[in-house]
Amino acid sequence: METLPTRVNCFSFPEIYRPKSFHPVKVKLLLYKQSTEPRARTICACGEFSLESLKKKKKYYENSPQNVDLPTVHPKSKKKPYVVPMKKMVAEAREARALAEKGIDKPLEPPKNGILVPELIPVAHTVLENWKVLIKGLSQLLTVVSVYGCSKCSQIHIGPTGHEIQDCTGSGSNRRNSFHKWVKGSVNDVLVPIESYHQFDPFGRRVKHETRFAYDRIPAVVELCIQAGVDLPEYPSRRRTEPIRMRGKKVVYNGGYVEEPKPRRAEDCTSLLYELDTYGAHLAQNVPSSPADMRKLAESTLKAYMTVRSGVQELMKRYSVKACGYCSEVHVGPWGHNVKWCGAFKHQWRDGKHGWQDARVDEVLPLNYVWHMRDPYGTPIKAALKRYYGKALAVVELCVQAGAQIPDVYRPLMRLDIIIPDSEEARLVA
Known part of the structure; x- marks a missing residue:
């Protein structure tokens, strides 16, 4: 077996053993140093580390993200961007x-x-x-799953009771400490x-x-x-x-x-x-x-x-x-x-x-987002842990709580892979 030592200033790679008939794949790595500009070097890579594998992994994570945030809300004081440039x-x-x-x-x-x-x-x-x-x-699903809407703002919640997150921006929210005033919702809310x-x-x-x-x-x-x-x-x-x-x-x-x-x-x-x-x-x-x-x-x-x-x-x-x-x-x-x-x-x-x-x-078809509840009858949503909860479209959340399977398109937005800590453990999470 022939050895091919590879050593650089910033990283140290182990020796790569390969047969004589193996043709290495050249991969350019961008190596950074504190005192010099970034420069590209060519190293040898085995079959498991190739451009094709990197492209496949990059394409997988781009098409199937693990967690995504809500789209940014366009400010009302500006005109919406044009669809056609x-x-x-x-x-x-x-x-x-x-x-x-x-x-x-x-x-x-x-x-x-x-x-x-x-x-x-x-x-x-x-x-x-x-x-x-x-x-x-x-x-028909509204007769089984409860939907609540705030009478002071446009936010709704799907679950047995309304959540207690203090994010109401409607009239009189200062007197209510930004708590929502929940009333029974309808199809027009969903x-x-x-x-x-x-x-x-x-x-x-x-x-x-x-x-x-x-x-x-x-x-x-x-x-x-x-x-x-x-x-x-x-x-x-x-x-x-x-x-x-x-x-x-x-x-x-x-x-x-x-x-x-x-x-x-x-x-x-x-x-x-x-x-x-x-x-x-x-x-x-x-x-x-x-x-x-x-x-x-x-x-x-x-x-x-x-x-x-x-x-x-x-x-x-x-x-x-x-x-x-x-x-x-x-x-x-x-x-x-x-x-x-x-x-x-x-x-x-x-x-x-x-x-x-x-x-x-x-x-x-407006996108109406609500908080996603993994267990509607479990621990209620807490304001201190709201950054760990995901969101979903109101129609999707209503159907999921009624027993439907979660579509793969909406899984990253619901943040199903995040473990929700207890209130005492939240301050210890980085």
Whole structure:
């Protein structure tokens, strides 16, 4: 056997024994010294220490993190960042302006030209059906799992009793020492409702402030599915056969304006609203009677939520959804509405108008985080140990407490591998 001694200033490696037929893998290590600049050296490595193994380990830890923190909360005093970079939007506007000056129409592809995308119609139907399953499942699980919401702030808690962490920022929190004032929660606390105006023709007349009461407000997910190809008699939508033409920002041809059908009476839409809207979800029936049924219901509800989220993300890649850069208002369509009710940062400068920009999935389906309880009926959450607890989405936490398996995507956020110490041991933990 031939020996290959390797010795450096900063580290000392043992001698590596290898056969003559072994071809070493060269790995560059960055060695640091106090008095010199970093420099690269080449050492020999055996088969267990190679670039391929390092890349695999790095890729594994990047794709499967052990613990992650909550995403940073965007300050309300600043506008949300754009989804599309500003340079790209300026370049596209410059190209459209150059074509308009030459009298050339702007090239539009479905669905930007008003024509449906055939391959996305089944996706829209799948999203709408799972949306119904999600609302019905949550309403039934609320009869078994307790949900509490603070009446002074937007925080909720899922468990037998509300937690005692002093982090309430609502009105009168100073008098209550930042303790929450818990009340019984509903589906709207778990699944935050985001509504949008329903338009018969999204490429027609815009919703004005004076005509805002002439349009129905329905969940944004439902409106997105309707514009993607789902036909609901209660909420009709115009289906174009000829594409619209635009020259710059001006619509040259849109097929003419069509008179919108008269809205149906509320009594005719009651049954559909109970299935599509979270406000009618309190009329739940067929409550699970056994633990096996409850576990099955929790699994189906969690699967429906993940299907809805992935389907909405796929639809939003092609269909336009606008969100206000200052508040939580969302509009499904190529342009935002002109209703003046934005009360966010510096709304006086905009006369109450919204600052429309491309929306994200998290704005259509907001991420509502709650504290994760490993044992709902065990030791309650303590304020002194809150840095050891994980968090989870409210829908996921509700389904997990009802018996569903934790998806691998949400495990790092729950911090399941961290051992929660006792109150006396917390000060000894580094």
